[in-house]
Amino acid sequence: MNDERIEQLLRKAPRSPAPAGLLEQLRTDIALPRRIETRPVHPVKAMPWFRRWFPAISFAIVFLACIVAIAVQTNQIAGLKHENATLQTLAQNFDPLRRDNSEYQRLKSEHEQLERLRRDYAELQQLRQEVAQLRPQIQEMEKLRAENQQLLAANRQRGQTDDFFARNDNALENARAKAESAACINNLKQIGLAARIWANDNNDVFPSNWLMMTNELSTPKILACPSDKGRSRAIDWRQFSAGNVSYEFLNPNGTDAQPDVVLARCPIHNHVCLSDGSVQQLRNNQRIVQNANDKNYYIIDSPQPALEAEASARQRTGLPPGGAQPPPNPGVQPKLNEDLLRRYGLMPTNAPHRAITNSYE
């Protein structure tokens, strides 16, 4: 008998019938438990590893963070304790230091007072020495003063006092005139320098009037001759007018290529500023002449007895040399005609040019 036959027979094994009453007995013995909500079992879903380990990882991170925070705080506390101990040890030494400091301050103040007293004493000694030195000088001065009074009294008695003062006045007047002449020369030199600077910036052409050189001229005061007592000096360019100018501007719109051309002239002192910036005083045998071709003014050597006679007459009468006269009323602005405006460089450049009548020829 093979295996299949055996298996077939085994599967046909008879089943004994259950005894009567067993089913009822089993049904009466049914004792179900209380109703329990059961949840269906779901197969474990595959969860991502991070989601599965997230609670552990988060706890580990929090734990590590707490450990790090505790370590940092412990370190800080240890540092603070060490610092506190150091400060406490230092604070114990503060009281002696304070006492030493107060003692030092007291000694320092006493030393300063002592030094001040020494200086005062030395100064006092020096003053005493000076007083001792001055006392004989005072006595000598008193003696000299008494002698001087005696001499003055004796001179008055001799009647020579008036001549002495007259000689002193003449010498003072001559010195003042020389000083004013020197100042006039200085003014002309500054004018010449300013004109050359202006020409250097404007194609070697001189300006047409004084107002164009306000940036180059330091002050309008130099346009008035110190001997010209009738003219007032302008303090600044806003108050400047033709009445504040003593000098004649003889080379407007000219070029600095000809150094012998007269640029400006002082009619009082006969000082002449040439186009090269040099200043010279006209001698008695020199005069200024305007060339008929180029209309420029030049210095020529040609004695003119009439002018010399006029100059000598002016010197005798006390008037300053030269042809210009001070205005009759310095407070009122003079009324200038076109020729005077052009002469003084106050004519605008675009005005029509007209031949100048040279009063020196």
Place this chain on the structure above:
Amino acid sequence: MSDRAETLCHRAQTGDILAASELVGLFYERMFAYFRRLCGNDDDAADLTQKTFFKVWTSLAAYQQRSSFSTWLHGIAHHVYVDWRRTNKPADSRSDMWWEARPANGPSPFEDAAERDLAHRLFSLVDRLEDRAREPVHLHYYQGLSLHETAEVLGIATSTVKYRLREALDSLRSQTEEPKLRPA
């Protein structure tokens, strides 16, 4: 029947007495026949059947339907039988007469008298097998469980069930073969 049994079990878990009663009606005969073959008498079989269903009701809430209700029920029955075997004497081996005295359920499953005689002899040989070989035969052939269900009931691997069944069949075949005539 499996789906029907699962539905009834679910209803019984929710406290449905009628479903529990219907479950008893479905399985009590199989359980009684199982115990009857193992114990050898009706009283012990009825007693063990009652114990089995009592344990079913007490542990019904823990049933999570990981296996079929039939497998779970046979597992409880197996443990009940093992406990009974520990406290009682081993079952008497059934003789051929005993098997012949068993009334057939309905028409006889055997085709003729020779087959019936052979089956009775085979059944008696099964009762003489060792327990480790006899239990898989009861569950797989008598109770109609599959190899996987048999393995779950016995708590062993399916390959082990196959091996033990192979041992049982070899033993039965060797004992049922007719002795060969020696040549004169």
